[in-house]
Amino acid sequence: MRHELAIMFWRGLVLFLVLEAMLVPAVLYWPEFREVLPVIVKIAPSAVLKQLFGGLQMNDDGGAAGYVLAQQYFKACNTMGVAAAALFGMGAIAGEAQRGTLEIWLARPIPRRRLLLERWAMGALSIAWPVFLSSATIPLLGQRIGEHFSQSALLWCSAYQSLFLVALYSLTVLLSTLFNHPVRIAVFVLFGSILQFALYLVQNLTEYSLFRLVDVTRFGRVYELRAFEWPFALPLVVLLVGSLAGALFAIQRRTP
Amino acid sequence: MPIQSAPGEIKARAVSRSFGAKQALSQIDLDLGPGGIVGLLGPNGSGKSTLLRVLTGLVRLDQGEVSLDGEQLAGDGTNVRKRCTYSPGEIGLYGEMRAGTHLDWLLRGRPREARAHARRIASELELPLKARVRSFSHGMKRQLLFAAAMGPSVRVRILDEISEGLDPSKRGAVLERMVADARSGTTILLSSHHLGEVESVCQRYMFLSGGKILRDEDAAHFRDRARRLVHLEFPALDQAARRALETWDAALGVRECKLTGTRCVIELKEPDPRPLLAALAARTSLPAPREVRFGELSLAELYRDLYGVEAV
Numbered sequence: 001m002r003h004e005l006a007i008m009f010w011r012g013l014v015l016f017l018v019l020e021a022m023l024v025p026a027v028l029y030w031p032e033f034r035e036v037l038p039v040i041v042k043i044a045p046s047a048v049l050k051q052l053f054g055g056l057q058m059n060d061d062g063g064a065a066g067y068v069l070a071q072q073y074f075k076a077c078n079t080m081g082v083a084a085a086a087l088f089g090m091g092a093i094a095g096e097a098q099r100g101t102l103e104i105w106l107a108r109p110i111p112r113r114r115l116l117l118e119r120w121a122m123g124a125l126s127i128a129w130p131v132f133l134s135s136a137t138i139p140l141l142g143q144r145i146g147e148h149f150s151q152s153a154l155l156w157c158s159a160y161q162s163l164f165l166v167a168l169y170s171l172t173v174l175l176s177t178l179f180n181h182p183v184r185i186a187v188f189v190l191f192g193s194i195l196q197f198a199l200y201l202v203q204n205l206t207e208y209s210l211f212r213l214v215d216v217t218r219f220g221r222v223y224e225l226r227a228f229e230w231p232f233a234l235p236l237v238v239l240l241v242g243s244l245a246g247a248l249f250a251i252q253r254r255t256p
Numbered sequence: 257m258p259i260q261s262a263p264g265e266i267k268a269r270a271v272s273r274s275f276g277a278k279q280a281l282s283q284i285d286l287d288l289g290p291g292g293i294v295g296l297l298g299p300n301g302s303g304k305s306t307l308l309r310v311l312t313g314l315v316r317l318d319q320g321e322v323s324l325d326g327e328q329l330a331g332d333g334t335n336v337r338k339r340c341t342y343s344p345g346e347i348g349l350y351g352e353m354r355a356g357t358h359l360d361w362l363l364r365g366r367p368r369e370a371r372a373h374a375r376r377i378a379s380e381l382e383l384p385l386k387a388r389v390r391s392f393s394h395g396m397k398r399q400l401l402f403a404a405a406m407g408p409s410v411r412v413r414i415l416d417e418i419s420e421g422l423d424p425s426k427r428g429a430v431l432e433r434m435v436a437d438a439r440s441g442t443t444i445l446l447s448s449h450h451l452g453e454v455e456s457v458c459q460r461y462m463f464l465s466g467g468k469i470l471r472d473e474d475a476a477h478f479r480d481r482a483r484r485l486v487h488l489e490f491p492a493l494d495q496a497a498r499r500a501l502e503t504w505d506a507a508l509g510v511r512e513c514k515l516t517g518t519r520c521v522i523e524l525k526e527p528d529p530r531p532l533l534a535a536l537a538a539r540t541s542l543p544a545p546r547e548v549r550f551g552e553l554s555l556a557e558l559y560r561d562l563y564g565v566e567a568v
Contacts, residue, residue, distance in 0.1 A: 003353065003361060100348025104401075106314055107344060109337040109365040252332050255275075256314050256344075 001118065008122040015084050016130035019076050023134055026071035027141040030064060037063055047203050064147040068138055069219040073161045077131055078197075078214055081165040086189040088123045089172025090182040092116075093254065097180045103256035116251045120173055120244060127169055128162040153223045160222045160233065164214045167236045168193070170243035177250040261323035264290025264411040264443045266311060271320035273310055273467075280306040281467040284320070288460075289443030290411065293434060295458035296447040297555075299563055303467040304447040305345050308416050311445070312342045325412050338365070343405035345416035345447065347397045351390030355400055358389050362404040374407025381429060394421040402430055406437065413437070416447045431457050455555040463562050470562055482553035483527040484511075488520040488536075489547035497542050508532050516561070527551065 093116070096102035106112060135158040142149045168189070175185045193210075200209035212218075213232050221229050261267040268286040272279070281303050288294050296304050309315040311322055313333010322329035325339035350358060359378060363371045378385055381399045389397065398421050405413055415434075419427045435457050438444050448454050454461065461478065463470040493501070493515075501520050504510040508531045512523040522532065529550045536542070 001364070003350075003357075100346060101350060102348070103309075103314065103344045103346065104348060104362060107312065107337065107342050108362065109334055111334045112332045253316060255316075256309065 004118060004122045008126040011084075011088060011123075012126040012130050015080065015127065016133055018080050019072075019130055019134040020137065022076040022080070023072055023137070024141060026075075027068060027138065028145060030067055030145050030147065033067060034063060037067075064142075065149060065223055066216060066220055068142075068149060069157060069223060070216045072135060072138065073157060073214065073219045074216050076134075077161045077165065078211065081127060081131065081161065082168060082193045083190065084127050085165050085169035086172055086186045086193070088126055089169045090176055090186040090189070092119050092123060092173045092176040093251065094176040094180050094182040094185055097256070098182055102254075106254075106256055112251045112254070113248050116173075116177070116248060120170065120247070123169055123173065124166045127165050128158075131162050131165070132158045150223070150226075153226050156222050156226050156228070157219050160219070160228060161214065163228075163233060163236050163240065167240035167243070170240045170247070174243040174247040174250065177247040177254060258328055259321040259323045260328075261326055262290060263326055264441060265323075265325065266412060266443060266445060267323045268311065269321045271307075271310055271322060272318050273306060273315060274318060279467050281310060284467070284469060286311075288445060291438060291441045291443055292459040293438045293444040293446055293457050294460045294462060295454035296445060296462050296464065297449075297451070297454060297559065298464035298470070302464040304464055305416055306467075307464065308342070308345075308414050308445065308447055312337055312340065312414055314342075325410070340410050340412035340414055341405040341408050342414045343401045343416060343418055345420070347394065347401065349389045349392075349397055349400065351388065353389055354386055355383055355389055355392070356385035358400065359385070359404055359407070362401075363407055366408045370408035373409070374403045377406050377433070378403040381426065395423060395426060398422060399426060399430070406433060411442055413442060413444045415444060417449070418446065419448065419450060419453055427453065451555040451559060461555065461558075463559070465563065471558075473558075478553070478555075478558070481523065483551050484524040485551070485553050486522045486524065486529050486532060487547070487549040487552070488522070488545045490518045490520070490543050491546050492543060493518050500539060500542055504532070505535070508535050514561070521561070 091098075093102065096105050105115065108115075132155070135154045136151070138154055139149045139151050172185060172189050175188065176182065179185060196210040199205045200211040200215070206212060213236060218229065218232055259267050259269050266286055266288040268284055271281055271284040271286075273281040284303075284307060296307070298304050306315060310317055311324060311329075313322075313329050313331075313336050317329075322336070324336045327335050327339045329336045350361070353361065355378065356375060359374050360371050363374055375385065378400065381403065383392075383396060383399055383403070389400070392400065398418070402415075402418055405415055405418070418434075419430050422430060431453055434444055434446070438457075438459075446454070446458065455475075459475045461471075461473045461475065463472075488501075490497070498515060501515060502513055504513060504522070509525045509528070510522055510532065511525050514521045514523075524532065533548075536545075
């Protein structure tokens, strides 16, 4: 367990540093960006991008919250977080099989479901805590540029973002429980995510993209409501619970 | 009625397992222990490792029942693995861990005393517990697995290729510890390709082939049979000579005669070869044997007879 905790900490730390490195310059750039935002909305080449940039101005704070939500969640967490979900999840079981340690991992007198749950939980935490912690620094960074951001609203946004990323991570863990090649699993998940993002940017297909569930509009709503919008959160909960249940079923039948 | 085992026993009934089209185990029955070391022998792919994994619940059964140390194999086999220790044949360890930490990791789910005992064993085997496992040789990794398998106080140990890759002195130390453990009442199921060590420590030999038990022989019975065997090696044998060798007078006390190439192994009813040797000398139609041996049978010879290939 100590081994797993250490892995969780180090992986999470790397993700946190990456997210923070993307967040700090983005927040500090806001005053300059605010000046050009109306022009950007005007010249945006497609309706999807117009909607995306227009969405930044949804609050009555001149767009600061929308801008920060877009930078932290839609841009940083949706790219780096998805990569982390694929990379952390791919080796959960398939990695053990590939390095030849699956047999000793399973040979201990500990129920397989417990082993998998522990591993899943550590991976989920290593994705979630960097999202929460880096988001918690937004109000502090906001003070540097004279903007106020609600800590509790950001907590809700972080929880929603974590739900999305952990759902994707759970799907990767399921694939890792079923198959033996971690790199192929990661490539599959990453390419699937890129495809989904590409769909998001196509005007007529944007509604069919998974990223519709975690775009600026959704985070704006969660920020305003300080609660989940369940019609959008529920599919993520179903994906998470379904993938985890599938992985727990598959691990029982897994041959070392 | 589910199968029942007493403390220290391993029982299996009609155990079968296939991987795709390959039948890895077919209708295996086992009644082992309590106490003693049982050698599991067979060529690669004969089903030894699969059998050991099935007994510990690591591989699911397609069919059959297993009971170990009074516990019926069920679910993912955690209940059975609590009653025994298992050391896998394939070495896959976490190189980044220190040996002592790795021992503790391997023994998670066991009592604290098991970890302390395993560390003592590892120290006696002169393993550097503070070193990272990646710096270990193949033999040292094997010893680490051995220490982990011997640490817990259980009545059944299942060891796959436990002495593979060890130098002679370490092999001796490992076998010595196993023998002492078996003397205290532990049942050890040992899979090995090293016939010499199996012959020296096991009280029973089980030969597997194609997922089936080819022969199950008690070591005492094996030695008793060896005392009644006459081995004849001829330079060449024509058809007439072969026929003559296969038809011995019952009065000579011949139980069975087996001809393989120019080699003839005759099993007698009593450990007295004199009537047979006298008759052999009288049969001038037979060529003079190049070699005559009596009262000997090594496990390697039995292995060769069973599988038709030379063993180490």
